[in-house]
Amino acid sequence: MKVAKFGEFGLIERIRGAVSAEPALRLGIGDDCAAVEIPPGELLLTTTDLLIEDVHFRRQWTDWRRLGRKSASVNISDIAAMGGIPRFLYLGLALPAESELADFDAFIAGFLQAAGEYGAVLAGGDTCRSPGPLLISVTAQGSVPADEVVTRGGARPGDLIFVSGTLGDSALALRRLQAGETPHPYLAGRHHDPTARVGLGRALAAACLPSAMIDLSDGLLADLGHLLTASGFGAEVWERALPLSAPFQAIMQNEPDVATLALGGGEDYELLFTAPASKAAEVARVAEGAGVAVTGVGRIGTEPGLIVIDRHGRVQRPQRAGFDHFAD
Ligand SMILES: [Mg+2]
Numbered sequence: 260m261k262v263a264k265f266g267e268f269g270l271i272e273r274i275r276g277a278v279s280a281e282p283a284l285r286l287g288i289g290d291d292c293a294a295v296e297i298p299p300g301e302l303l304l305t306t307t308d309l310l311i312e313d314v315h316f317r318r319q320w321t322d323w324r325r326l327g328r329k330s331a332s333v334n335i336s337d338i339a340a341m342g343g344i345p346r347f348l349y350l351g352l353a354l355p356a357e358s359e360l361a362d363f364d365a366f367i368a369g370f371l372q373a374a375g376e377y378g379a380v381l382a383g384g385d386t387c388r389s390p391g392p393l394l395i396s397v398t399a400q401g402s403v404p405a406d407e408v409v410t411r412g413g414a415r416p417g418d419l420i421f422v423s424g425t426l427g428d429s430a431l432a433l434r435r436l437q438a439g440e441t442p443h444p445y446l447a448g449r450h451h452d453p454t455a456r457v458g459l460g461r462a463l464a465a466a467c468l469p470s471a472m473i474d475l476s477d478g479l480l481a482d483l484g485h486l487l488t489a490s491g492f493g494a495e496v497w498e499r500a501l502p503l504s505a506p507f508q509a510i511m512q513n514e515p516d517v518a519t520l521a522l523g524g525g526e527d528y529e530l531l532f533t534a535p536a537s538k539a540a541e542v543a544r545v546a547e548g549a550g551v552a553v554t555g556v557g558r559i560g561t562e563p564g565l566i567v568i569d570r571h572g573r574v575q576r577p578q579r580a581g582f583d584h585f586a587d
Pocket of ligand 1: 336337340473474475476
């Protein structure tokens with residue numbers, strides 16, 4: 260059965276039936292607005308992402324359930340990057356008329372499953388027919404105690420630069436897909452179904468450890484560049500210190516050029532943050548408590564700009580790194 264036969268209000272009812280209750284959601288799907296509560300003394304965080312077919316994803320490379328999961332996770336990653344607790348999601352879907360109802364159901368099931376894993380609830384949205392590609396717009400809201408919010412703007416000279424997890428896995432999977440090949444299953448999972456580092460971001464913020472934080476969507480160098488711009492300082496990155504997964508390292512043995520993906524490849528959805536060097540042991544302890552590996556990969560300096568100390572100890576000055584939708 261096609262979604263077009265089911266109609267907009269039928270689809271909305273279908274979503275509403277799948278959403279579980281949440282006390283902080285005073286009014287959810289079905290009224291003109293959602294009405295939500297956040298705890299007293301906390302700031303409301305709001306972030307929006309667009310996912311457009313053939314720009315951000317290809318339907319033939321993934322499946323609707325994982326697409327639903329990723330749509331939720333990548334937005335929630337932005338809440339994690341502020342040290343926040345994910346709470347409410349709003350989903351806009353423009354569906355090609357020929358979409359199958361079973362695919363729509365799989366998307367919603369994946370979206371709600373991932374949202375639930377992070378403690379977030381779907382609070383509203385909109386659906387319509389798309390004359391072209393599948394278009395997904397997700398808004399995520401979270402909250403954070405007002406004195407614990409972490410921005411991109413607080414890094415100071417001498418701070419160490421940390422990343423969670425491993426880098427480049429998603430970009431390596433994407434490179435394989437673009438070449439018409441099948442990626443290693445671990446790398447494919449990192450690309451199609453990334454994990455937002457909510458527990459880690461919250462734990463770090465609650466311990467007041469990060470001086471600045473951002474999530475890695477555009478690539479280490481690009482996102483570090485955003486953080487440096489906001490903070491007003493420069494940095495050096497130690498390429499040899501970059502954390503790489505075992506499958507990534509195995510492939511790098513035969514294809515040394517994939518190393519650049521750890522610096523420039525996007526969609527890792529790991530956290531990049533800075534903290535005073537004196538707090539490195541505490542960072543390690545909090546990360547261990549959150550069950551996520553964290554690695555020191557560089558240092559903030561007073562010199563403007565971004566340099567990379569490469570694997571051979573040479574100083575590199577990367578020109579343009581990471582992904583920019585409006586670049587040629
Ligand atoms: Mg972000």
